Amino acid sequence: VNRLLYRIIQVAVILCFYLVPYLLLAEVKGFELFATWIGLTVIAGFMSLFELWKKR
Amino acid sequence: VIVVRVEFTVLLGLYILAGTLLALISRKYFTRNLRDYYTTSSRLGVILSFGTYAATTYSAFMMVGLVGMTYATGVGALGFELLYLASTVILLSTIGYRIWMLSREYKWIAPSQMLGDLYNSNALSLVVAAIYLFAMIPYLAAQIQGLRAMFSYGGLGSAEATVISAILVYLWIFIAGMWSVALTDTYQGFLMLTGGLLYLCWALHHAPASGVSSAELFRVLSSSGYLGLTSFWSFTTFLAYTLPWAFFAVTNPQVIVRLYVPRDERAYKRSVTYFYFYGFLYTLIVVLIGLVAAGLALRGVIPQGMPWDYVTPYLLNSMHPLLGSFIAVTVIAAAVSTANSIVLAVSGSVVSLLTRRTLTLARTIDAVLVAASAIVALMGVGFIVDLSVLTSVILLPLAPVTILGVYKHNRTSKVKAHFAIMSLIIGVGLGTYYALVLGPRRAFREVVSGLPISAWILLVSGLVLLVGYTIEAIRKKPSTQ
Numbered sequence: 266v267n268r269l270l271y272r273i274i275q276v277a278v279i280l281c282f283y284l285v286p287y288l289l290l291a292e293v294k295g296f297e298l299f300a301t302w303i304g305l306t307v308i309a310g311f312m313s314l315f316e317l318w319k320k321r
Numbered sequence: 322v323i324v325v326r327v328e329f330t331v332l333l334g335l336y337i338l339a340g341t342l343l344a345l346i347s348r349k350y351f352t353r354n355l356r357d358y359y360t361t362s363s364r365l366g367v368i369l370s371f372g373t374y375a376a377t378t379y380s381a382f383m384m385v386g387l388v389g390m391t392y393a394t395g396v397g398a399l400g401f402e403l404l405y406l407a408s409t410v411i412l413l414s415t416i417g418y419r420i421w422m423l424s425r426e427y428k429w430i431a432p433s434q435m436l437g438d439l440y441n442s443n444a445l446s447l448v449v450a451a452i453y454l455f456a457m458i459p460y461l462a463a464q465i466q467g468l469r470a471m472f473s474y475g476g477l478g479s480a481e482a483t484v485i486s487a488i489l490v491y492l493w494i495f496i497a498g499m500w501s502v503a504l505t506d507t508y509q510g511f512l513m514l515t516g517g518l519l520y521l522c523w524a525l526h527h528a529p530a531s532g533v534s535s536a537e538l539f540r541v542l543s544s545s546g547y548l549g550l551t552s553f554w555s556f557t558t559f560l561a562y563t564l565p566w567a568f569f570a571v572t573n574p575q576v577i578v579r580l581y582v583p584r585d586e587r588a589y590k591r592s593v594t595y596f597y598f599y600g601f602l603y604t605l606i607v608v609l610i611g612l613v614a615a616g617l618a619l620r621g622v623i624p625q626g627m628p629w630d631y632v633t634p635y636l637l638n639s640m641h642p643l644l645g646s647f648i649a650v651t652v653i654a655a656a657v658s659t660a661n662s663i664v665l666a667v668s669g670s671v672v673s674l675l676t677r678r679t680l681t682l683a684r685t686i687d688a689v690l691v692a693a694s695a696i697v698a699l700m701g702v703g704f705i706v707d708l709s710v711l712t713s714v715i716l717l718p719l720a721p722v723t724i725l726g727v728y729k730h731n732r733t734s735k736v737k738a739h740f741a742i743m744s745l746i747i748g749v750g751l752g753t754y755y756a757l758v759l760g761p762r763r764a765f766r767e768v769v770s771g772l773p774i775s776a777w778i779l780l781v782s783g784l785v786l787l788v789g790y791t792i793e794a795i796r797k798k799p800s801t802q
Binding site for chain 1: 406560
């Protein structure tokens with residue numbers, strides 16, 4: 266179940282790359298979009314690396 | 322009159338000399354068998370495994386195409402490139418790790434051989450190798466043609482540039498196969514990052530020197546919408562760009578082969594970790610350069626509306642010749658490190674199909690591939706070079722076949738193999754049809770019933786494969802009761 270949940274969150278993070286800019290930040294002109302995509306990459310990256318380093 | 326830049330010629334010579342010396346050094350590890358030639362017999366440590374993955378995956382597109390794309394379309398280019406990185410790290414941590422483990426057992430030399438083994442089908446290996454040849458030769462030709470722009474900065478003509486590029490691509494493969502490619506890739510990966518950093522420092526310094534402060538630069542970017550979604554980045558365009566790249570790590574042979582090379586678990590894990598940080602840094606650097614260029618264009622310092630691929634050559638001409646030459650050489654390094662890895666991966670796929678496999682034959686196939694791509698680039702066969710835009714789209718049907726194959730390989734029958742072949746033929750056929758009807762560039766962004774072509778290819782090929790898995794499951798049920 267944990268692995269499934271983990272995978273669902275990972276897929277959700279990837280979907281956020283599409284959903285957040287087009288649903289929430291379509292009109293922004295500041296650095297919000299820049300920061301959002303960087304934040305999502307950091308979450309996806311660290312979640313994946315954590316999972317990889319736990320593998321034996 | 323063509324004037325050859327002395328700085329460029331000297332730096333290019335030094336770059337080639339240092340790379341060739343490294344390639345020659347790598348020969349002492351090369352055991353002259355085919356598996357060593359294509360995969361170093363899975364003996365690479367952390368730095369080389371990471372370096373060769375990073376330099377192979379990031380081509381000259383970053384410093385030329387992505388800078389131009391950001392200059393023209395704004396921060397949407399960051400989302401497109403970061404989505405590639407995020408999905409690649411997810412794939413490398415899950416399916417990539419499994420491929421690395423399986424490769425130790427099966428001792429593959431090529432991804433087409435891997436799929437043939439996973440589905441227990443030689444016909445599938447043959448189809449996949451044919452798809453690689455069809456999709457990757459245009460991509461190679463485009464890399465060689467792209468190199469010409471950088472060589473022309475140094476004052477070299479089209480024919481000389483093509484010949485030098487082809488020789489350079491082949492030489493570092495010929496010396497010790499994957500050993501020399503991995504070592505020179507790592508060297509080139511560090512050159513690429515250094516070039517990117519210097520380019521960014523120059524851009525950030527160039528703005529104030531031209532009378533535009535950093536605050537003003539980002540204010541004008543913000544007010545003109547470049548920090549948000551510009552009209553270019555409609556949802557379907559974003560999807561068209563990101564889908565093929567999201568699955569890049571499991572569809573492109575040159576990167577899949579790199580999953581076979583780490584010598585142990587530690588080397589694999591560390592190389593993925595280092596790649597993530599490298600990719601993150603490199604992407605930010607390149608996108609920031611593009612944003613600075615966009616801001617400078619909006620303030621009238623550089624022209625607006627330049628074609629994407631002209632932005633970096635234009636900026637190089639504004640730099641001190643020594644700096645411009647160094648950055649041009651690092652772009653050449655990015656293209657060479659990608660091109661020779663593609664040649665080696667495609668040649669491995671062809672060789673793995675043969676019963677009589679020799680090193681001489683492998684080197685001959687490498688030479689034929691390089692020569693064919695150079696001829697296409699030199700002759701300027703527009704359609705074939707344009708087809709490179711669709712390379713990742715054409716390879717997309719390989720994503721479901723690879724993912725399901727790796728996770729379900731223990732229960733494979735002929736039914737699955739037949740449906741895998743069918744899904745590849747239908748997916749590749751769909752992409753080729755639209756390339757022929759609309760032209761490759763238009764086909765890439767074309768929307769059919771609300772979705773880009775790449776999404777349809779992925780859906781249709783995935784569905785065909787799932788039908789095969791379902792039939793297999795239904796057929797197995799009675800025997801298990």
